[in-house]
Amino acid sequence: MDIDALIARYDRRVPRYTSYPTAPHFSAAIGAETAAGWLGALPETAALSLYLHVPFCQTLCRFCGCHTSAVNTEAPLVSYAATLRAEIALVAAKIGKPLTVRQIHWGGGTPSILPATEIIAIMATIGDHFRLAADAEIAIEIDPRRLPRDRLDALRAIGVTRASLGVQDFAADVQKTIGRQQSFAETAACAEALRGIGARSINLDLVYGLPYQTADGLRATLRDALTIVPERIAVFGYAHVPWMQRHQALIPEASLPDARARYLLRDIAESEIAARGYLAVGLDHFAKPEDGLARAAAEGRLRRNFQGYTDDGADALIGFGASAISSLPQGYVQNASSVPAYRAAVAAGRLATLRGVALSADDRLRRAAIEQVMCAMTLDLPGHLAAHGGGPGDLDDARPALDELAALGLIEWDGERLAVPARARPFLRAVAAAFDRYLEPDAARHAKAI
Ligand code: SF4
Known part of the structure; x- marks a missing residue:
């Protein structure tokens, strides 16, 4: 080649x-009424995957492409958690029967920014309305810089089985430019603490194509990250779209590797990770051969969803929270992206569906x-x-x-x-x-x- x-x-x-079809092809023709009909049509035997979107972080990283905003007071978090609980009850009422949940994925943003009591209360609300499978996977995205003891205890209480830690790159130049200072030591300590509360599977998210990222720097990041011995590693390409993510404009264009350099960085990551015995899974994931994702890939059970790749085998994915997308047998529905619009809909006893597509x-x-x-x-x-x-x-x-x-x-x-x-x-x-x-x-x- x-x-x-x-x-x-x-x-x-x-x-x-x-x-x-992808989200830009969703339309307002599919709204709350259609979503309610689709939820009500889920059969008794349907196994679900639930996604809880928490669009808040303590500070914003300049490279981030997530739907999130910075908060530094507790009140909006408590209010958002109450809306999430109300939405869970509302959606469950539309479904009309207690379906089995095989996987819960807390994403964001930084879901562990929610107060510990709220994390536990949301999980209790899920338990009130759904049947949680005995072997359900409870996964959460973690910012290793900020995981206080009370959140760790809350994650233990809700039975977290898998945690995904953002790493990106440990090189100082890169971290300074992307506005995210995070040492290897705090990342390793966080992974150890999560294992200590019962997380059987640790995933590390790395990113290539970042500003000032070099081959040597990425190799050093990989060398350190692999000492954590994660069960899974994802290596995403940085998407520089400052016309959509305005905070990315703080990253100088000249600091970004060109297409060939990006290709080589990706190649370095793939070969270094493979050399440590991980199997490549799909586009950008790697897993130990005994991990569920690698086994699903080998057995033809791997699925693609909004969180990337999954082995959950669920019949439907229900997304809760602002901007969350549900994948139902008839099509996709997405909640209002703005938190006030999302909150207003749920407060009025309506599904927060704003748009979607019938397949x-x-x-x-x-x-x-x-x-x-x-x-x-x-x-x-x-x-x-x-x-x-x-x-x-x-x-x-x-x-x-x-x-x-x-x-x-x-x-x-x-x-x-x-x-x-x-x-x-x-x-x-x-x-x-x-x-x-x-x-x-x-x-x-x-x-x-x-
Ligand atoms: S990378 Fe993570 S912590 Fe940083 S702004 Fe995005 S979601 Fe928040």
Whole structure:
């Protein structure tokens, strides 16, 4: 592969495909009434994954692309937690029967910013309205710089099994520029404390493509991070979109690695992590061979959702909180993004749904193809069409893009089965995009493919 030519051709802005259709294609035509109908139609046997979005942090990191804002008083957090509890009760009433929950994921923002008593109260509300599976996974995103003893005790009380720690890069220049000073020592101590309260699985989030990031600095970060021996590691590409995330404008453009440097940084991360015995999972995750994510990938059970990759096997994902998205059998629904609008809807006894999309037969066919590519890196086209009710030729519009990807070595054909070779993993989103009927090439809202 001529890497420079591939970068020139494929380092475009494409979706991350945590859903299909992607969120920009949701519309206000799908609102609270539709969402209520979809929730009520969930069968008794449906297993759920719940996502709790907490859009607050103590300080904002300049590189962050999350929907979050800074707070330094407790009142808005207590009020938000009360709204979350009310929304859980409201959604449960629309469902109308106590369904089984297999996974709860607390994300944000910094979910552990909520007062300890509120964390425990929210979990109790979930227990009042849902049946928590005995082996349910309780996962939470953690800012290792700020996890006081009372929050740790709260996480123990709610039975956290997996914790995801933000690391990014330990290099001083990088940390100064992204506005996030975090030592290796406090990160390692946080991981140890979380293991001490029962978290069986620790995930570290690293980022490549950060300002002033160098190959040597990333290697040093990896060397230190791997001594924590996390069960999983995610290596995300920094998405510089200051026209959407205005605080990113504080990062000088000149400090950012170019596309080739980004590719090499990603490659360094992948080879260093693989050399320590981790298996690559999908686009940007790595897991120990015995970890559930690696096993799911090996057994063809890996799924893609808004949190990245999952092995939860849930039939539906219900998102709570401002901007949270639910994935239901009929389609996607998203809550109001602004906290006041979200709070007002719930206070009025209404679902906070603002927009969504109902899946057409064509959407389902393409969604499954894209998920299969993003998870398994392979797709048997005739088998896929047969399994998902497609007719011959239904995905033929993808052929020109697939032919070009094949000519450049980014996919390989075995009859009518395509496979993405491991060396082409950085281009996985470009392969998935071949099946995207809504694709707007180079739309400014998406991150670069590499
Ligand atoms: S990176 Fe984490 S701690 Fe920093 S602003 Fe984003 S969500 Fe908050």
